[in-house]
Amino acid sequence: MEMEPYQRETTKRLSLGDKRGLAFSEEILNHLEAKNISACFMCRTCSSSCPVAALEGGFDPLRLIRMCLYGLWEDVLNEPTLWLCTSCYACQERCPQNIKIADFITLLKNSAMKKGDPPAGVKAQREIIIQAGRVYPIDDFDNKKRAKMGLPELPTTCDVVARLIGGK
Known part of the structure; x- marks a missing residue:
């Protein structure tokens, strides 16, 4: 499947310094959930809308997105707070860039499961x-x-x- 120009540019950004990063970036970006992840301008609407973030200070949807944008795939897939997302879609409904944040986090959880290293x-x-x-x-x-x-x-x-x- 041919990548769109925005996907190629995002792939370059997502694979900084990670040998597995480029292949993983392409795998992730082929999913609709990741379509416009690079459009995030870090307004924190997702984090301020998240009921889990309000209760659990360690959980931050923006942090997970930034980790991905910096190509920290191993880190994000091993991030224990990744599993705290309840998929309530508050972040996704309020995102001014229409990023599918909750769907993207589910995609990351699925990738972590495929990798075989979910929490106990x-x-x-x-x-x-x-x-x-x-x-x-x-x-x-x-x-x-x-x-x-x-x-x-x-x-x-x-x-x-x-x-x-x-x-x-």
Whole structure:
């Protein structure tokens, strides 16, 4: 796939001093989520809109974007705060440059997962989903609560989901 001129320029900026940076930059920039990441003029609207940043001082969407713009791919993929984003889209909805910030952070999380180095909590959730088909198990108690609210029962097992993603 041929890169647009803005993507070629961004690729140059994103691969400063990182041997893996150029290939990774091209891989990332082929995604719609990264389309205009270099348009960020660092107004901090994303950071000031973020409810997680308000509660957890270490999380800063702008910081993650800047790390990417400086080609610090290994650092951003190993950044523990990357996983704090709840994908509420407040940053994305308010960005004056229409950067898909929440989608871009999800793309970074997916890249970190492919690299195989997510935090222990994410690994544990992945294993539970592979084994059980969902993170939160449903039992008879849950179905009784659902029945009282007029909701249909849910199956207590998700064997189909577990099989689809390679579980037992």
